[in-house]
Amino acid sequence: xxxxxxxxxxxxxxxxxxxxxxxxxxxxxxxxxxxxxxxxxxxxxxxxxxxxxxxxxxxxxxxxxxxxxxxxxxxxxxxxxxxxxxxxxxxxxxxxxxxxxxxxxxxxxxxxxxxxxxxxxxxxxxxxxxxxxxxxxxxxxxxxxxxxxxxxxxxxxxxxxxxxxxxxxxxxxxxxxxxxxxxxxxxxxxxxxxxxxxxxxxxxxxxxxxxxxxxxxxxxxxxxxxxxxxxxxxxxxxxxxxxxxxxxxx
Amino acid sequence: xxxxxxxxxxxxxxxxxxxxxxxxxxxxxxxxxxxxxxxxxxxxxxxxxxxxxxxxxxxxxxxxxxxxxxxxxxxxxxxxxxxxxxxxxxxxxxxxxxxxxxxxxxxxxxxxxxxxxxxxxxxxxxxxxxxxxxxxxxxxxxxxxxxxxxxxxxxxxxxxxxxxxxxxxxxxxxxxxxxxxxxxxxxxxxxxxxxxxxxxxxxxxxxxxxxxxxxxxxxxxxxxxxxxxxxxxxxxxxxxxxxxxxxxxx
Numbered sequence: 001x002x003x004x005x006x007x008x009x010x011x012x013x014x015x016x017x018x019x020x021x022x023x024x025x026x027x028x029x030x031x032x033x034x035x036x037x038x039x040x041x042x043x044x045x046x047x048x049x050x051x052x053x054x055x056x057x058x059x060x061x062x063x064x065x066x067x068x069x070x071x072x073x074x075x076x077x078x079x080x081x082x083x084x085x086x087x088x089x090x091x092x093x094x095x096x097x098x099x100x101x102x103x104x105x106x107x108x109x110x111x112x113x114x115x116x117x118x119x120x121x122x123x124x125x126x127x128x129x130x131x132x133x134x135x136x137x138x139x140x141x142x143x144x145x146x147x148x149x150x151x152x153x154x155x156x157x158x159x160x161x162x163x164x165x166x167x168x169x170x171x172x173x174x175x176x177x178x179x180x181x182x183x184x185x186x187x188x189x190x191x192x193x194x195x196x197x198x199x200x201x202x203x204x205x206x207x208x209x210x211x212x213x214x215x216x217x218x219x220x221x222x223x224x225x226x227x228x229x230x231x232x233x234x235x236x237x238x239x240x241x242x243x244x245x246x247x248x249x250x
Numbered sequence: 251x252x253x254x255x256x257x258x259x260x261x262x263x264x265x266x267x268x269x270x271x272x273x274x275x276x277x278x279x280x281x282x283x284x285x286x287x288x289x290x291x292x293x294x295x296x297x298x299x300x301x302x303x304x305x306x307x308x309x310x311x312x313x314x315x316x317x318x319x320x321x322x323x324x325x326x327x328x329x330x331x332x333x334x335x336x337x338x339x340x341x342x343x344x345x346x347x348x349x350x351x352x353x354x355x356x357x358x359x360x361x362x363x364x365x366x367x368x369x370x371x372x373x374x375x376x377x378x379x380x381x382x383x384x385x386x387x388x389x390x391x392x393x394x395x396x397x398x399x400x401x402x403x404x405x406x407x408x409x410x411x412x413x414x415x416x417x418x419x420x421x422x423x424x425x426x427x428x429x430x431x432x433x434x435x436x437x438x439x440x441x442x443x444x445x446x447x448x449x450x451x452x453x454x455x456x457x458x459x460x461x462x463x464x465x466x467x468x469x470x471x472x473x474x475x476x477x478x479x480x481x482x483x484x485x486x487x488x489x490x491x492x493x494x495x496x497x498x499x500x
Contacts, residue, residue: 073426126389135424139376139401151389151402156424174385174406176323 007239008201010175011121012130012153014162014186015138017210019118019129019232020108020145023048029104039092047087049212054079059132059161069159071134077102105133106140111207115146117232122148124240130154130171130184132161163194172200185235189222196223203227203235257489258451260425261371262380262403264412264436265388267460269368269379269482270358270395273298279354289342297337299462304329309382309411319409321384327352355383356390361457365396367482372398374490380404380421380434382411413444422450435485439472446473453477453485 016022030044058075061067080102084090093101121127128149129138134156142149151174155161158170172182179199186192187207196202202225208215221228229235266272280294308325311317330352334340343351371377378399379388384406392399401424405411408420422432429449436442437457446452452475458465471478479485 071426126393128389134426135401136426139378139425142400143376149401150392151385151399157407175389176321176384176386 008183009177009181010126011183011185012128014191015129015131017207018187019114020110022108023212025108042087050083051079063161071156072132073134073137076105106137107144110145113231113233117236118148120236120240126150128153163190168195168198188218192225193223201226205229258433259427259431260376261433261435262378264441265379265381267457268437269364270360272358275358292337300333301329313411321406322382323384323387326355356387357394360395363481363483367486368398370486370490376400378403413440415448418445418448438468442475443473451476455479
């Protein structure tokens with residue numbers, strides 16, 4: 001292992017894609033909603049993908065300063081409303097149904113390794129999400145997916161969206177930890193690039209089906225991340241067992 | 251029960267005194283430190299009380315605007331340093347020993363009812379601290395005392411100390427809940443008075459030995475709180491069982 005390497009004290013996790021399968025969860029939720037409502041001509045997987053397709057552009061409006069701070073729940077809602085006509089749903093949903101679909105982002109299911117991996121990591125490290133999801137969304141998701149967070153950090157506390165540096169810096173200030181004491185864990189290279197630029201440790205957990213079977217992005221590490229692991233269980237193997245950290249396998 | 255009463259969706263808890271026995275915990279820690287260091291002529295209970303005695307005045311400097319926002323860990327440290335001469339400890343402690351004593355506030359033990367009471371409440375309600383302790387302190391205390399928080403709210407996120415209204419308002423904004431959807435739970439009447447003034451529900455849990463055997467404050471409710479209970483277990487009895495809320499016993 002590297003000379004002088006020190007394990008982090010806290011691990012911060014990206015959530016959408018890294019820990020929870022937003023696409024599979026949304027498609028299941030939307031299909032169940034469609035069946036219950038007798039809406040059987042709707043392309044629900046297409047709606048899930050189109051909804052997420054508006055995610056980055058909606059945050060760009062805030063990142064650029066063109067729009068005042070707006071939480072992700074509200075961006076999700078606006079994006080869904082904008083897509084309803086294209087999917088034949090305009091004026092066919094009640095207000096509380098729309099609200100229920102938006103709240104689907106609070107009930108996403110974790111990837112199969114997450115429960116066991118995070119439980120082991122939690123025995124040794126302080127764990128928190130560092131997500132673009134707002135605090136209420138993350139708190140509800142914590143309850144739904146039983147994520148062992150010690151606190152909830154992220155975009156809303158900085159009023160900036162990742163990868164703006166303010167999100168990472170605010171989290172470290174709240175934890176009162178130096179960058180090298182904190183590890184960012186994500187399935188997205190751009191998230192890790194910003195964390196590393198700020199001096200944080202990094203771990204890449206690729207999720208090659210986050211965007212479905214034809215995913216083309218983030219299939220492999222494109223930076224010199226401290227760890228590259230196939231799952232949170234493997235990250236626990238590397239960080240928790242026997243007190244030694246095997247960086248060479250990364 | 252009252253007509254039209256709606257249970258809260260989230261419960262916010264005061265922590266020091268309401269959930270954890272700061273005085274008993276600090277005295278135990280200080281005595282153990284004294285024994286380990288052979289410092290046997292020190293009035294450790296007196297130091298614990300004097301340390302907490304500087305708590306309110308130190309926050310008043312921030313509340314009044316005379317001093318810029320400063321987190322509680324730093325106020326605790328300054329207060330301890332100021333007290334060392336009076337207790338015969340000046341220049342007798344190493345820097346890391348001082349840091350260890352200040353970190354004692356991250357390792358306070360809960361009252362006996364808290365583990366069971368909060369576990370039951372957590373099944374039905376979103377739970378979070380609303381403390382003057384900073385986020386890192388609360389996150390470490392969560393781990394030590396095994397408190398089932400869904401997120402950590404409190405003074406640092408508002409950069410104000412309770413009972414400044416900004417602390418309560420920031421928490422409700424982050425939860426995206428209306429005041430009547432949130433209950434403040436505390437052993438201190440002034441905390442509940444501010445919460446009620448802002449429209450929140452209130453529950454008083456007296457802790458008549460928080461300040462030791464001769465406590466004179468907060469022995470009884472001095473406001474029309476929604477619930478007055480002897481413990482968090484009784485609060486769970488009242489809020490969780492059988493779906494009915496018995497307000498008349500309050």
